[in-house]
Amino acid sequence: MFEQLNPYALSLIISALISGVTAFYSWRRRPAPGAALFALLMLAITVWTLGYGLELTCLTLACMLFWIKIEYLGIATLPGIWMAFTLQFTGHETWLTWRRVALLFVVPAITLVINWTNEFHYWHYRSVAVNTSSPFPLLAITRGPWYWTHIAYFYLMLLAGTILLWQMFRRSAGLYRRQAGFILMGALAPWAVNIAYMAGLRPFAYLDLTPFAFTVTGSAAGWGLFRYRLLDIVPVARDKVLESMRDGVLVLDMQARIVDANPAALQFLDRSAREVIGQPAAQILSRWPDLLERYKDVYEAQTQIVLDNELSPRYHDLRISPLYERRGELTGRLIVLHDITERKQAEEALVLAHDQALEASRLKSELLANVSHDLRTPLTSILGYTDLLQAGGYGPLSDKQQTVVTRIMVNTKQLLLFINNILDQAQIDAGKVELRVSSFNPSNLIETIQSTMSVLAQAKGLELTGHVASEVLPTLSGDFQRLQAILMNLVSNGIKFTKQGTVHIHIYQPDADHWALQVCDTGSGIPRQAQTYIFEPFRQVDGSVTRAQTGTGLGLSIVKQLTTLMGGEITLESEVGQGSIFTVSLPLQPIPEKIA
Ligand code: ADP
Secondary structure (H helix, E strand, O other): OOOOOOHHHHHHHHHHHHHHHHHHHHHHOOOOOOHHHHHHHHHHHHHHHHHHHHHOOOOOHHHHHHHHHHHHHHHHHHHHHHHHHHHHHOOOHHHOOHHHHHHHOHHHHHHHHHHHOHHHHOOOEEEEEEEOOOOOOEEEEEEOHHHHHHHHHHHHHHHHHHHHHHHHHHHOOHHHHHHHHHHHHHHHHHHHHHHHHHOOOOOOOOOOOHHHHHHHHHHHHHHHHHHHOHHHHOOOOOOHHHHHOOOEEEEEEOOOEEEEEOHHHHHHHOOOHHHHOOOEHHHHOOOOHHHHHHHOOOOOEEEEEEEEOOOOEEEEEEEEEEEEOOOOOEEEEEEEEEEOHHHHHHHHHHHHHHHHHHHHHHHHHHHHHHHHHHHHHHHHHHHHHHHHHHOOOOOOOOHHHHHHHHHHHHHHHHHHHHHHHHHHHHHHHOOOOOOOOEEEOHHHHHHHHHHHHHHHHHHOOOEEEEEEOOOOOOOEEEOHHHHHHHHHHHHHHHHHOOOOOEEEEEEEEEEOOEEEEEEEEOOOOOOOOHHHHOOOOOOOOOOOOOOOOOOOOOHHHHHHHHHHHOOOEEEEEEEOOOEEEEEEEEEOOOOOOOOO
């Protein structure tokens, strides 16, 4: 098979075998970025080294020329493939358009054609002969003009690729750095051989040492790939996003070894990439035994965890996702750790502020309730005495005295209503309103309000009328005191906002299940846009301090809340300048057996 075999030929053939296996292995993993081009690169090296190895076994010129033509399939294409591979491997794949790739192969294509047709023009080799002065026959050539063009292109590409690799090696970390390191080492081998050649280190004049250098290249790259099984797990060119991410990212293989960690993860672990990559996760994360135990065999999770730091606990969003090869085989796990401590602290501060605000509001309501309660007792007594005075209980009054006593009464009643409202609001805020349901006569309700409020109406020259519709049951049930509060507020508003005419209270049954309290006035009316917001606390149509009428803006809000509590609803019909109709519709309730 071989014309003769020597150690040089043998070492080249073995080297070709290694790079051949590497090429095969990488080709099988070609879905991984860079793997296909790497396989082609290794194939070119294999063709070259194998061809040269076989050339060295030749005794005749014809045999040598045959193999050299085969070798050139690898030699000529190597610079183009190399350049494309280094561009992709170092993350410059966007540069690789089909046009540019084609351009990379212009010189190689010419080299191949010129080499294969040398005997017609001698542009590649000026002369070829067999040299027999060395221990075994070697092809002796004198270089032609295209040979130098090819060499210039070859080294130019080698240099450009080496620079790209060097830049990547300097900026990358961990596993990638090692892999880039291996390939860089491979790329540097031909340079070393060249330097040695130029320094005069040549075993035989015509022995080309470059294929031997590529033996180193192939083996180094092969070792790098097999040892770290990189193409199995993560893409060759590292995603730059991962580098700059603030979230910690760890990649674990099937044996739970850390095969990748981004700078954020390393900073969190307070370790260097060298200390972490390749180590079992159990060892690197031993500070958190509970977590290790919990997520030991978990390939998919999303949860919040607390990790104790030296200073304070830090909250993290932990996300574990399985990593699959293109073929669908599980290859490891991706762990992403997102620090949410600030968000958590802000949330806690918000909850605290909310609780404090609630507490403050509760204390305010309590105070208001107490104050209002204490104000009510003396006010009721003032009202009682004024009533007696007015009725002549302490002797007849002059007209002037009557007027003054009426004014005292009007103001005291307004003050009482106001205080009652504050007390009711405080109770509603504190959630302490309990309805005390009893049975009552609807006419009685109107009369009570009339007797209390007529003095206010009279003071303004208004009529306060009332009517219970015939269909209304003689006895209704409800919280009499709260119903009074509702009516008093509505009637007081009616009086307040009416200059002339009537305020009328009407009780009727709109349907079989409801009864209704209606207060109609002939007053100013309420603009349409204000008709919804006046039911909100402290809202008034005229909110200015210079407004004509007194009031707090609490009345309607209390009326609405009490109505809702009673299971009813309030509606308003109003036309500016015409008057307003407030209707409180309430469910008819069964009469309680025990009269409270
Ligand atoms: P207050 O009467 O203390 O201001 P209310 O909550 O009882 O507070 O009423 C809110 C606002 O709704 C009043 O300020 C007034 O502008 C308007 N309003 C209420 N009732 C009437 C009414 N019958 N006619 C005209 N405007 C009214």
